[in-house]
Amino acid sequence: MTAILRMTDVHRVHGSGETVVRALDGVSLEIHPGELVAVMGPSGSGKSTLLNLAGALDLPTSGTVAIDGEVTTSLGSQALAALRRRRVGVVFQDLNLIPSLTAAENIGLPLELDGSRVSEARRAALGALRDLDLVELADRFPDQMSGGQQQRVAIARALVGERRLVLADEPTGALDSVTGDGVLAVLRARCDAGAAGMLVTHESRHAGWADRVIYLRDGRIVDETAR
Amino acid sequence: MSVKDSLLALLAHGPAYGARLRAEFDRHTGGVWPLNVGQVYTTLARLERDGLVVADGGPDAEGRIPYRLTPAGHDHVEQWWRSPVDRTEPARDELVLKLALAVADPSVDALAVIQSQRTAAMTHLRGLTRAKLALDGSHPDALAALSDAVVLEHQLYAVEAELRWLDHVEALMARTSHDQSDVARDKGTHR
Numbered sequence: 001m002t003a004i005l006r007m008t009d010v011h012r013v014h015g016s017g018e019t020v021v022r023a024l025d026g027v028s029l030e031i032h033p034g035e036l037v038a039v040m041g042p043s044g045s046g047k048s049t050l051l052n053l054a055g056a057l058d059l060p061t062s063g064t065v066a067i068d069g070e071v072t073t074s075l076g077s078q079a080l081a082a083l084r085r086r087r088v089g090v091v092f093q094d095l096n097l098i099p100s101l102t103a104a105e106n107i108g109l110p111l112e113l114d115g116s117r118v119s120e121a122r123r124a125a126l127g128a129l130r131d132l133d134l135v136e137l138a139d140r141f142p143d144q145m146s147g148g149q150q151q152r153v154a155i156a157r158a159l160v161g162e163r164r165l166v167l168a169d170e171p172t173g174a175l176d177s178v179t180g181d182g183v184l185a186v187l188r189a190r191c192d193a194g195a196a197g198m199l200v201t202h203e204s205r206h207a208g209w210a211d212r213v214i215y216l217r218d219g220r221i222v223d224e225t226a227r
Numbered sequence: 228m229s230v231k232d233s234l235l236a237l238l239a240h241g242p243a244y245g246a247r248l249r250a251e252f253d254r255h256t257g258g259v260w261p262l263n264v265g266q267v268y269t270t271l272a273r274l275e276r277d278g279l280v281v282a283d284g285g286p287d288a289e290g291r292i293p294y295r296l297t298p299a300g301h302d303h304v305e306q307w308w309r310s311p312v313d314r315t316e317p318a319r320d321e322l323v324l325k326l327a328l329a330v331a332d333p334s335v336d337a338l339a340v341i342q343s344q345r346t347a348a349m350t351h352l353r354g355l356t357r358a359k360l361a362l363d364g365s366h367p368d369a370l371a372a373l374s375d376a377v378v379l380e381h382q383l384y385a386v387e388a389e390l391r392w393l394d395h396v397e398a399l400m401a402r403t404s405h406d407q408s409d410v411a412r413d414k415g416t417h418r
Contacts, residue, residue: 204348204352204386208355210353225346
């Protein structure tokens with residue numbers, strides 16, 4: 001099966017000379033459809049850099065990152081932005097839902113930005129909500145939802161349309177443990193339905209939801225649990 | 228784990244014979260600590276000797292004798308619910324012992340010991356998480372499902388605690404080796 005995300009001997013260096021930081025130092029990994037991969041490691045081990053490169057929010061100093069076969073370093077800035085919009089969904093700890101838009105409008109927004117009609121975007125948004133059993137939230141505004149509901153809506157937004165790569169950075173944030181489990185269950189279900197997921201976390205409990213766990217230290221993969 | 232107290236607590240619901248108690252025990256613990264019927268009857272015999280249970284009538288058609296709590300048995304159960312379980316005596320733990328020896332022995336790669344343990348714990352954690360997923364919605368009886376979740380979540384939290392402890396030991400080792408190189412440098416010696 002073709003990998004949705006393929007990183008090959010990726011290096012990312014910040015700064016130069018005395019202050020050079022090798023944030024990533026030769027990382028290779030693949031994430032296939034249906035797979036959820038957790039990334040763990042101490043602070044400063046390169047987890048966030050890895051996530052940013054995987055989401056085409058940053059480019060490698062050397063090596064390649066391919067998303068759905070498209071190599072990020074070979075694209076111009078417009079094509080890169082389109083790749084991000086169409087292929088990659090990101091769930092951050094801060095929800096980033098727009099307060100003046102309903103759940104359905106928040107989810108449909110990336111599609112509208114990409115040129116879809118409002119009615120098409122709404123249909124896709126309702127589909128995404130239905131997949132997550134959240135359709136009753138469609139017309140609620142963020143302040144009318146609980147933290148757990150907002151985070152699940154953020155995951156729905158991350159996976160609306162054709163996007164098949166979802167990147168999550170500590171997605172359960174400050175949620176209580178039972179609500180947090182609900183959010184991870186949704187991420188798991190999306191991957192089981194064919195998406196590829198990367199979950200950056202320092203909570204081993206959360207990494208337990210993944211198919212594989214990758215440990216980073218000093219920008220290198222030091223261990224990887226088998227499937 | 229106290230089989231005695233658990234069986235008394237189950238008998239507080241009403242009389243039951245050994246096989247029935249065993250089934251109830253398994254149902255509440257998700258089969259994590261399976262009991263055999265022999266164990267149940269030995270325990271019941273001891274409880275009868277101690278005056279906490281008595282036979283509730285004669286054997287049924289299949290020769291099974293139901294037992295019920297005596298007033299002393301009821302008191303014992305009440306007392307059990309009220310008293311905290313003593314967790315202050317640490318059990319001897321092979322992993323703790325192994326790591327305590329490893330970090331103090333320069334001929335052992337303690338980091339590798341930690342890493343292989345971490346991988347094993349993570350794999351275990353993943354298995355438990357899958358079991359938890361399978362549990363969701365599998366039980367028609369919500370209270371029995373809750374009992375199962377209690378047992379499973381305890382295992383999950385225990386593995387999580389172990390993983391955090393492993394991380395912490397690794398950080399402590401890094402700090403110690405850092406401090407030692409500082410001392411060596413201050414003394415003007417080379418390591």
